[in-house]
Amino acid sequence: MSQQSDRVAGNIYDLGYRTYDGARLGRPYAIQSLFTYSLRSAFGLGRRTSSKIIPVALALLVFVPAAIALGVAALVSDEVELWSHHGYYGAIAIVLMLFAAAVSPEMVSRDQRTRTLSLYFSRSLNRRDYAAAKSLAVIAAMLVLTLGPQTLLFVGRALATDSVPDYLSDNAGDILPIIVTALALSSVIGLIGVAIAAHTSRRSYGTVAILAVFLLAPLIAGIIAETSGTTGARIATPLSPLDVAQGFTYWVFDERLPDGEALDIANLQGWVWGALVLAYLGVLGAIILRRYERIPA
Amino acid sequence: MPLLETRALSKRYGTVKALDSLTLELEPGIIGLVGANGAGKSTLLKLLLGLLEPDGGAATLLGYDVATQGPELRQFVGYMPEHDCLPGDVSATEFVAHMARMSGLPRAAARERTAETLRHVGLFEERYREIRGYSTGMKQRVKLAQALVHDPRLLLLDEPTNGLDPAGRDDMLDLVRRTGKEFGIAIVMASHLLGEIERVCEYLVVIDAGELLRSGPITGFTERTQVLAVEVESGAPALVERLRGAGLIVKEEGRLVLVGTAEGPPYDLIRDTVADLGVGLVRMEQRRQALEDLFRPATPDDSMEEADVAAV
Numbered sequence: 030m031s032q033q034s035d036r037v038a039g040n041i042y043d044l045g046y047r048t049y050d051g052a053r054l055g056r057p058y059a060i061q062s063l064f065t066y067s068l069r070s071a072f073g074l075g076r077r078t079s080s081k082i083i084p085v086a087l088a089l090l091v092f093v094p095a096a097i098a099l100g101v102a103a104l105v106s107d108e109v110e111l112w113s114h115h116g117y118y119g120a121i122a123i124v125l126m127l128f129a130a131a132v133s134p135e136m137v138s139r140d141q142r143t144r145t146l147s148l149y150f151s152r153s154l155n156r157r158d159y160a161a162a163k164s165l166a167v168i169a170a171m172l173v174l175t176l177g178p179q180t181l182l183f184v185g186r187a188l189a190t191d192s193v194p195d196y197l198s199d200n201a202g203d204i205l206p207i208i209v210t211a212l213a214l215s216s217v218i219g220l221i222g223v224a225i226a227a228h229t230s231r232r233s234y235g236t237v238a239i240l241a242v243f244l245l246a247p248l249i250a251g252i253i254a255e256t257s258g259t260t261g262a263r264i265a266t267p268l269s270p271l272d273v274a275q276g277f278t279y280w281v282f283d284e285r286l287p288d289g290e291a292l293d294i295a296n297l298q299g300w301v302w303g304a305l306v307l308a309y310l311g312v313l314g315a316i317i318l319r320r321y322e323r324i325p326a
Numbered sequence: 327m328p329l330l331e332t333r334a335l336s337k338r339y340g341t342v343k344a345l346d347s348l349t350l351e352l353e354p355g356i357i358g359l360v361g362a363n364g365a366g367k368s369t370l371l372k373l374l375l376g377l378l379e380p381d382g383g384a385a386t387l388l389g390y391d392v393a394t395q396g397p398e399l400r401q402f403v404g405y406m407p408e409h410d411c412l413p414g415d416v417s418a419t420e421f422v423a424h425m426a427r428m429s430g431l432p433r434a435a436a437r438e439r440t441a442e443t444l445r446h447v448g449l450f451e452e453r454y455r456e457i458r459g460y461s462t463g464m465k466q467r468v469k470l471a472q473a474l475v476h477d478p479r480l481l482l483l484d485e486p487t488n489g490l491d492p493a494g495r496d497d498m499l500d501l502v503r504r505t506g507k508e509f510g511i512a513i514v515m516a517s518h519l520l521g522e523i524e525r526v527c528e529y530l531v532v533i534d535a536g537e538l539l540r541s542g543p544i545t546g547f548t549e550r551t552q553v554l555a556v557e558v559e560s561g562a563p564a565l566v567e568r569l570r571g572a573g574l575i576v577k578e579e580g581r582l583v584l585v586g587t588a589e590g591p592p593y594d595l596i597r598d599t600v601a602d603l604g605v606g607l608v609r610m611e612q613r614r615q616a617l618e619d620l621f622r623p624a625t626p627d628d629s630m631e632e633a634d635v636a637a638v
Contacts, residue, residue: 048509049439049477053430056397062427076415077456143413148472151375151405152428153397326377 067166133222134235141230171215254291262295276302335383358523404473414458429476559606
């Protein structure tokens with residue numbers, strides 16, 4: 030008690046430092062704050078301009094096909110459907126990869142390099158909370174790039190028709206698949222980025238490693254699939270995250286896979302793609318949590 | 327309620343024992359944690375913060391169990407690590423406010439306290455600039471600010487003067503002392519420099535090779551021996567003889583005559599004797615047993631031994 034009054038007395042002499050008796054919102058609030066702070070920093074908000082250029086440019090790029098599709102439909106004919114919802118991810122896959130490769134190291138490698146983790150782990154959140162908040166921030170940032178253009182496409186087409194309610198009732202069946210696939214793709218691609226970047230403190234190493242995984246996996250899968258037929262494709266495609274994402278998307282939208290591709294050759298039941306997505310998320314989550322349990326701080 | 331309590335706290339890295347069954351109980355205050363590099367100071371702080379898992383034993387801080395109540399406890403603890411820990415591409419304001427929210431402060435309170443705390447540590451206009459352009463001294467101030475921004479009840483400082491020049495060192499120690507004394511925040515400050523601990527702390531814990539060597543109030547360490555050092559131009563042996571004759575415990579050390587004092591320093595007697603002998607008094611000073619002596623290997627012929635006995 031006497032200590033308390035000493036502290037109050039201190040106020041009189043030094044206006045620079047005062048005690049704080051306000052709310053302390055604890056762990057859930059700290060996690061939520063880390064999430065929003067990280068999500069902002071994913072797009073370079075609150076940072077110098079040069080940190081904004083790459084993420085914002087990539088984020089804008091994924092909207093280009095949707096904008097073109099809507100423009101063509103408005104100018105030429107609304108009969109032309111340049112991109113379907115299920116085909117859209119294929120058009121922007123390379124951008125999604127680049128975004129994950131650019132942003133994930135920014136999110137998780139940097140704190141290791143600057144050794145800021147000690148400051149986080151000595152506060153109201155624990156290691157798992159940090160890993161979860163950072164992972165969710167990357168996923169949320171990816172959602173801007175997946176759900177964003179899909180929404181633009183859907184809303185744009187609805188507005189372009191003569192009757193919005195008719196369009197909505199005709200196409201309401203697309204809404205849930207759009208949300209489910211956007212979540213699945215953002216999670217798989219984002220978590221791959223985090224899982225890799227969490228293992229290095231060098232941002233450039235992280236970026237290169239992430240790109241290597243995304244670009245080499247489908248290449249290898251394609252080669253195996255072409256040389257050894259259905260069995261080979263069934264072994265190869267699950268190893269390529271982008272193939273799994275595509276298989277899953279086509280299954281959710283209930284569409285036929287394009288002829289001749291590795292996915293088509295594999296000829297797997299639709300639910301297998303669903304199971305593979307869950308397996309990916311489980312394994313990636315485990316890798317990330319394991320890393321953060323052991324990372325020195 | 328004790329500030330800090332450890333029971334048989336142990337940590338090893340491979341075969342090296344960093345902390346060997348440390349049992350300690352400390353009351354709130356400004357506590358110095360002293361030991362050579364590698365003695366286990368940083369390990370102890372990290373165990374208390376939950377940054378490291380102990381291999382054995384338990385610890386409570388502010389009444390919270392370190393192992394099971396970490397997030398609640400750490401709302402009330404500030405930590406300034408020994409190493410660099412600041413990102414380069416944000417401003418001090420942005421970073422410290424972010425850290426305040428990581429400790430549970432609502433957004434508006436975080437912003438307000440950030441401004442106050444940065445002012446308290448002596449950062450003004452530069453706080454809006456990116457940290458990468460800061461000097462070492464400014465970075466140390468930001469590190470202290472992030473540890474203080476949520477108004478902790480306990481501050482754990484690991485070598486806060488690391489990398490600072492003498493002036494910066496003085497500023498930092500002054501800041502730490504004021505923070506502890508004027509605002510009643512308990513402080514545990516680890517340092518391998520005893521002089522720093524002496525200047526700032528009230529209580530001292532000495533660890534060596536992961537084991538507790540001594541712990542007690544700092545006055546207990548420094549007032550154990552009262553020795554008066556008398557420097558004369560010449561004739562020291564004669565002075566020694568005369569003073570011994572007067573019943574004092576005296577030791578000659580080059581041109582210095584060390585006088586052990588049990589009942590108050592015999593200034594007058596020495597003055598009169600010196601004048602009488604005409605040996606030319608250069609200076610006379612009260613000598614504390616410096617903290618450094620704690621680490622000096624004791625020799626059988628320790629010059630202070632006799633004086634020690636006299637002082638007890």
